[in-house]
Amino acid sequence: MPPPSPPHTPPRPPVPPAPTTGPRLRTAPQGEDRERLVCPDCNYIAYENPKIVVGAVVTDATGRFLLCRRAIEPRRGFWTLPAGYMELGETTEQGAAREAWEEATARIAIDALLAVYNIPRISQVQMIYRASLSDPAIAPGTESLEVGMFAWGDIPWDELAFPSVSWALHEWRDRAGLTGFAPGTNPPPPVEGL
Amino acid sequence: MPPPSPPHTPPRPPVPPAPTTGPRLRTAPQGEDRERLVCPDCNYIAYENPKIVVGAVVTDATGRFLLCRRAIEPRRGFWTLPAGYMELGETTEQGAAREAWEEATARIAIDALLAVYNIPRISQVQMIYRASLSDPAIAPGTESLEVGMFAWGDIPWDELAFPSVSWALHEWRDRAGLTGFAPGTNPPPPVEGL
Numbered sequence: 084m085p086p087p088s089p090p091h092t093p094p095r096p097p098v099p100p101a102p103t104t105g106p107r108l109r110t111a112p113q114g115e116d117r118e119r120l121v122c123p124d125c126n127y128i129a130y131e132n133p134k135i136v137v138g139a140v141v142t143d144a145t146g147r148f149l150l151c152r153r154a155i156e157p158r159r160g161f162w163t164l165p166a167g168y169m170e171l172g173e174t175t176e177q178g179a180a181r182e183a184w185e186e187a188t189a190r191i192a193i194d195a196l197l198a199v200y201n202i203p204r205i206s207q208v209q210m211i212y213r214a215s216l217s218d219p220a221i222a223p224g225t226e227s228l229e230v231g232m233f234a235w236g237d238i239p240w241d242e243l244a245f246p247s248v249s250w251a252l253h254e255w256r257d258r259a260g261l262t263g264f265a266p267g268t269n270p271p272p273p274v275e276g277l
Numbered sequence: 278m279p280p281p282s283p284p285h286t287p288p289r290p291p292v293p294p295a296p297t298t299g300p301r302l303r304t305a306p307q308g309e310d311r312e313r314l315v316c317p318d319c320n321y322i323a324y325e326n327p328k329i330v331v332g333a334v335v336t337d338a339t340g341r342f343l344l345c346r347r348a349i350e351p352r353r354g355f356w357t358l359p360a361g362y363m364e365l366g367e368t369t370e371q372g373a374a375r376e377a378w379e380e381a382t383a384r385i386a387i388d389a390l391l392a393v394y395n396i397p398r399i400s401q402v403q404m405i406y407r408a409s410l411s412d413p414a415i416a417p418g419t420e421s422l423e424v425g426m427f428a429w430g431d432i433p434w435d436e437l438a439f440p441s442v443s444w445a446l447h448e449w450r451d452r453a454g455l456t457g458f459a460p461g462t463n464p465p466p467p468v469e470g471l
């Protein structure tokens with residue numbers, strides 16, 4: 084019996100040329116034990132910390148799910164939940180609502196924290212909320228080619244942008260009708276080689 | 278009846294002189310609608326995003342709570358939960374366990390997400406986990422003057438470093454013995470002026 088195919092690894096994007104200005108050297112600054120990214124021209128230390136992505140699984144009165152088709156890389160053309168990096172000075176819920184507005188001109192009411200996904204490979208923490216659509220009027224923002232409301236059976240599973248989109252949708256389904264629940268976390272990685 | 282005293286506002290730290298090198302101008306870069314912090318010498322954009330603080334309410338077999346007395350500002354000398362900024366390449370749980378080790382040489386087993394606190398004023402999102410102490414041996418790390426295990430009745434409530442320490446301890450008490458619960462969030466702000 085032939086071994087199973089390896090999981091699909093998307094092609095790596097081209098590596099940009101090494102920068103010649105700005106923070107570009109990795110070294111331990113005076114008084115620190117960790118290496119940091121520094122600028123050798125002015126000694127600026129570009130502290131790097133994981134980034135928070137906030138988003139929401141938004142349903143309407145008939146239980147359909149809001150999805151946005153990405154206009155920008157990565158995964159342009161694929162469908163995703165409204166989500167994006169948190170900005171300074173906002174709460175996680177405000178960020179999730181802002182992204183729904185920016186990406187789909189969707190007004191949403193946030194209900195609960197649905198999931199916390201760690202993607203340490205790219206130093207991201209994703210916080211996905213459960214929300215309902217307050218106003219049926221939606222339209223693509225600048226980062227979306229199109230947006231739409233999808234019944235569960237119509238979700239384009241083969242055209243989702245990232246694994247966490249599917250995780251979060253299933254998280255919603257598993258908690259439908261419940262309140263006071265613990266948020267979901269990363270599913271176990273697939274077992275390979277068996 | 279005299280009006281209530283205003284809430285205590287700690288004195289502001291001195292304002293450092295304006296930088297003359299590195300990212301120091303706030304302006305909207307080409308193609309962006311938001312202002313960003315940029316370096317006029319090399320056009321480097323210092324994207325700023327909220328930072329995640331990870332920490333834990335750690336209890337031992339007798340139900341005592343791990344607290345650390347801070348050796349560094351802010352609030353040096355005051356008691357806090359083991360917590361700190363997430364580093365690149367780790368998960369939130371790994372970060373919380375790392376901080377417990379660094380600040381109190383405490384080995385912990387994480388059980389559940391206890392609370393998510395938004396502090397937008399300083400662009401922080403705090404994720405506090407519930408954990409148990411795996412090994413009774415604890416000792417202060419470089420960022421702690423001392424560490425100790427405190428029964429609820431012995432917690433130095435008047436000497437806690439930050440409001441969220443008290444919030445998280447009470448969150449633990451409110452969920453003691455429960456599983457599968459929703460994490461706590463910021464309590465409502467105190468009502469002033471009544």
